[in-house]
Amino acid sequence: xxxxxxxxxxxxxxxxxxxxxxxxxxxxxxxxxxxxxxxxxxxxxxxxxxxxxxxxxxxxxxxxxxxxxxxxxxxxxxxxxxxxxxxxxxxxxxxxxxxxxxx
Amino acid sequence: xxxxxxxxxxxxxxxxxxxxxxxxxxxxxxxxxxxxxxxxxxxxxxxxxxxxxxxxxxxxxxxxxxxxxxxxxxxxxxxxxxxxxxxxxxxxxxxxxxxxxxxxxxxxxxxxxxxxxxxxxxxxxxxxxxxxxxxxxxxxxxxxxxxxxxxxxxxxxxxxxxxxxxxxxxxxxxxxxxxxxxxxxxxxxxxxxxxxxxxxxxxxxxxxxxxxxxxxxxxxxxxxxxxxxxxxxxxxxxxxxxxx
Numbered sequence: 157x158x159x160x161x162x163x164x165x166x167x168x169x170x171x172x173x174x175x176x177x178x179x180x181x182x183x184x185x186x187x188x189x190x191x192x193x194x195x196x197x198x199x200x201x202x203x204x205x206x207x208x209x210x211x212x213x214x215x216x217x218x219x220x221x222x223x224x225x226x227x228x229x230x231x232x233x234x235x236x237x238x239x240x241x242x243x244x245x246x247x248x249x250x251x252x253x254x255x256x257x258x259x
Numbered sequence: 260x261x262x263x264x265x266x267x268x269x270x271x272x273x274x275x276x277x278x279x280x281x282x283x284x285x286x287x288x289x290x291x292x293x294x295x296x297x298x299x300x301x302x303x304x305x306x307x308x309x310x311x312x313x314x315x316x317x318x319x320x321x322x323x324x325x326x327x328x329x330x331x332x333x334x335x336x337x338x339x340x341x342x343x344x345x346x347x348x349x350x351x352x353x354x355x356x357x358x359x360x361x362x363x364x365x366x367x368x369x370x371x372x373x374x375x376x377x378x379x380x381x382x383x384x385x386x387x388x389x390x391x392x393x394x395x396x397x398x399x400x401x402x403x404x405x406x407x408x409x410x411x412x413x414x415x416x417x418x419x420x421x422x423x424x425x426x427x428x429x430x431x432x433x434x435x436x437x438x439x440x441x442x443x444x445x446x447x448x449x450x451x452x453x454x455x456x457x458x459x460x461x462x463x464x465x466x467x468x469x470x471x472x473x474x475x476x477x478x479x480x481x482x483x484x485x486x487x488x489x490x491x492x493x494x495x496x497x498x499x500x501x502x503x
Binding site: 249251 | 441444445447448449451452482483486489
């Protein structure tokens with residue numbers, strides 16, 4: 157099984173050699189590649205994705221806590237709002253960097 | 260960095276009183292400009308007028324026996340801010356209520372006024388949240404210095420034990436410097452992103468979808484005003500708390 161997987165990976169890498177044909181074509185052709193836009197797209201996507209994961213964990217903990225202890229719902233809700241806003245602000249730092257450096 | 264086109268109010272200001280704007284710029288030693296009244300400056304003046312008129316309208320109508328509707332609304336807001344400050348700062352928290360309440364109402368009205376067509380939130384320009392954050396920074400440091408004295412306040416940067424001081428002082432300094440930065444960026448980026456998202460969806464479709472995002476923007480405005488006030492309270496609480 158493992159040798160089959162290894163051979164498959166090697167075959168895929170070998171078959172991707174047409175990529176090398178594109179290298180010089182891109183830089184000599186119609187203008188410059190806008191790396192800043194591409195990078196900012198990727199960085200915003202990574203930041204938003206990780207922020208989404210973190211907020212999901214916070215929301216899950218809040219829901220479980222409220223389910224176990226409905227009497228403490230007000231305090232748990234307060235902690236949830238605070239943590240959601242603080243996590244959101246981390247994704248927004250990336251957004252702010254994009255708008256300071258790109259636009 | 261960002262080029263907002265002028266709202267109609269800023270155009271009127273620039274048409275009729277550009278001299279006043281340039282005189283103020285000269286007073287602050289800033290370069291004179293063709294359109295001295297920026298959008299956010301005009302909108303901040305509008306917010307100021309709204310707040311002053313609202314409270315001027317409220318004050319004569321305050322009554323103990325027969326409170327009117329406006330008094331009920333402001334009692335709600337007052338009790339809310341009072342309760343939060345007692346929770347966050349501790350028992351004597353209501354001393355700092357004027358600053359917290361002003362900050363909350365100012366940021367709230369600044370955020371919400373952008374919903375009205377023809378007006379623009381001043382908080383989408385980074386200098387306005389920066390001003391509020393610097394005011395908060397100065398306020399909590401001054402309050403801490405006044406409450407605990409200069410020596411004790413500076414000593415609490417060293418941490419719980421004296422031998423940890425070389426480690427704790429840089430950490431504390433950096434975290435204190437990061438506070439106005441994070442307050443600014445959080446408020447500015449939330450408001451700017453909300454406006455941009457609404458505009459993007461407005462350019463794609465109309466009626467229902469941009470309205471949903473505008474509704475989200477309203478909710479985020481309320482939340483961000485509350486969070487700004489709450490974080491200010493937590494910083495003040497960190498500055499004035501000491502073991503009695």
